[in-house]
Amino acid sequence: MLMKLIPVFKGFDFFPHDLNLPFMKFKAPALIGSILAMLISIALCLTFGLNYGVDFKGGSLIELQTKSGNADISALREKLNGLGFGNVQIQEFGTPNDVLVRLEEQPGGETAQQPAVQKVIDVTSADYVQRRVEVVGPAVSSELRMTGFIAVAAGLLAIVAYVWFRFEWQFALGAIVALSHDVLLTAGIFALFQLEFDLSTVAALLTILGYSVNDTVVVSDRIRENLRKFKKMELNQLLNLSINETLSRTILTGITAIAVLVSLYIFGGEVIRSFNLAMLLGVVIGTYSSIFIAAPLLGYLGVKRDWSDTAAKAVAATKTSRAKA
């Protein structure tokens, strides 16, 4: 049959499975380092500030393409700065004949934005074709800012609630610290390099949350399984074993995700580049956090050791009786 045509060969098991890396030995420096990194990220966000894109700051973005030849950015800058629309940002966008023009939010409320954009288009229409226009007024930008913030917070809470429901509160606490770490560090890097932070970055943050918790859940699942299997093993040793057992999966999945994201980053076009960059950062940070934050925290918090069926039933019974009361 058809199945006989498929070549039978083993895969290349590149991962040395008997490595047993002593992750838990580094739990203290790793945790301190991570907390420090989180604090630095918060400080960066507060001092440098996030470089909000049009979505969150309001204002306008106009992508122009030359009708022929390369764009003369300095000439364009001179022309547009003379219009009196405040600070006009002009940058090359992807190729030498594409430019991105950013206008600040114009004073005068909702009605003041459109005329400014139309003026820029009119002034440049001789040499440039407009490729994209995004105008976000003051009301919408503040709403989007709010929505973005709520979305990330709600995503965090939903995940933590799920982890709590499926595991124990210690796992949920580990997850929330690890996830906050991922979000904060990504935001911190965005603040440090003043990368544009907009709606698509928020989507990236949410996806990072999903990806990172994926890793955390895989490790947690293994920890729970090992807790049942090795009832007498010392906790730190057990956590270390669980991380090591899942390490090959963590790394392989990370590699495929990074391969896809690198391809999206390089070939996916300029429009979604910042999204892909955030994702790439997040995958790396998220992989780190599930190994070095979520599981080691359990070593400090301690976990319930008896996962046998009778004990589980007893817990369920007290839970329901508590709920009834």
Added chain:
Amino acid sequence: MLQFTRTKIILTLLTCLVGFALAMPNFFSKETVASWPSFMPKKQLPLGLDLQGGAHLLLAMDQDEIKKDWMNNLRDESRKLLRDAKIGFTGIGIQGTQLVVKLAKPEERDAAIKQLDKARQSIGSAVLGTGGYDIAVTAGNDDGTIIVKPTEPGLRARISNAAAASIETINRRVNNLGTSESTIVRQGTDRILIQFPGLKDTKDLKALIGETAKLTFHEVHPSLSAEEAKQTSIPAGYKIYPGDRSEGPAEYLLREQPVVQGDDLADAQPGFDNRTNEAVINFRFNQSGARKFGNFTKDNVGKPFAIVLDNKVLSAPVIREPILGGSGQISGSFNVESSNRLAVQLRSGSLPAKLTIVEERTVGPSLGADSIADGKRAGIIGGIAVIFLTILAYGTFGIFACVGLLVHLIMTLALMTLIGSTLTLPGIAGLVLGVAMAVDANVLIYERIREELRTGKTPIASIDAGFQRAFVTIADSQLTTLACALIMFWLGSGPIRGFAVTLTIGILTSIFASVTVVRLLISFWLKAQPKGRIQTVPV
């Protein structure tokens, strides 16, 4: 876990087949699909505005204007009602959001309230217990005053009706631009979203929806000019309107209550004046408009009347003879373009209130095409990388995983086509990322199988245990990602939403494709092996 009943095999294969059939039209051009026989599915994924190019405009209604208009109407109506009942009053004034009526005789207050109650309109539904009136008429604090105040639900209903009316008007106006693929929907209480695919220049569209186009015909004050009225006092019932033209007076003193309104127009067409060759608009009233206008012009021969558009006086011609036919001509400082536009606006009716563009996202068709090309290229290269890595790491079972990924991709496309979601650029990213996440399920399973093999289990037992043990983890990790995706969908707007939809569907299909389909393939493979000869698992 490796045993499949006949029904299960058939169901799985059938699901794949249906998915393939549904997804297939997306891989062919519109023309090719149209030529297929009728029993084949033809629905294609519509491309989002960021991929096919087009305009996305979010408009906000001016709520204050609606409230102000309503207060003015209420004042006129109250005045009329009190006069009809012969109840004397010394003044009716608008104070903020309420109307204060001062009666001449305080003892007539109860009768006046009863009379003014006639202005109320019931809203909501009595059955649902939400019944009520749009305004409340109550006695004021001072003797002989009455307060007429819109109620909260009344205001909401008013704004809601205005939004609905605006959408209809915009629809009629936009249809004149030629394409009918635009969608115009309400968002929230006072916002309207217009999505207009394939539009190159939004200037026309914006101009078309940017004016309320409220046309009114007013009586000009017979003796007083605007300047004179400003110096002395403005007579009751009159108001000063600015002029729109450089020639003629800068301001006019007009009776506030119009003689005829744009609602009474039956038709409006752009044209040219025979004598001056100037662009004009020829209009025709409907029956009631023609009668009102006829009566007015008959009584006012020799006097001027004013044609007012959006509270600006276009012109104020003198009535030479009664205009009984109900048609006329509006001249102003028009050019061909603006007269065309105004004619469309007048035919489509006026907007209840001015609309402001609070968000615009316009993508030119060339950028959209570039984005599709970029997305395809990145997807193919990313896909090849994933296939290479998977087969390298897992051998024959890696091939099965890749088949699972292909099924996953096709099923995701099929489901998206089925529910009629649109494919956006973030959506493509979600699709590609979904593949990367779906492969995680296979990684989990295969790593587990290897682990079981290392403990010395037999090949079949290892495969079985691998699927069984990994499934819990897969379900857990997928559900948490699902929670994230759903939140993105509920809270997100525009780009986030497109991404969330593909991610959600990707998660739903990945369990079927990466677990069930791959398991079925492995069970087929096992069956094809000679009995008792499976010594090694090609993983």
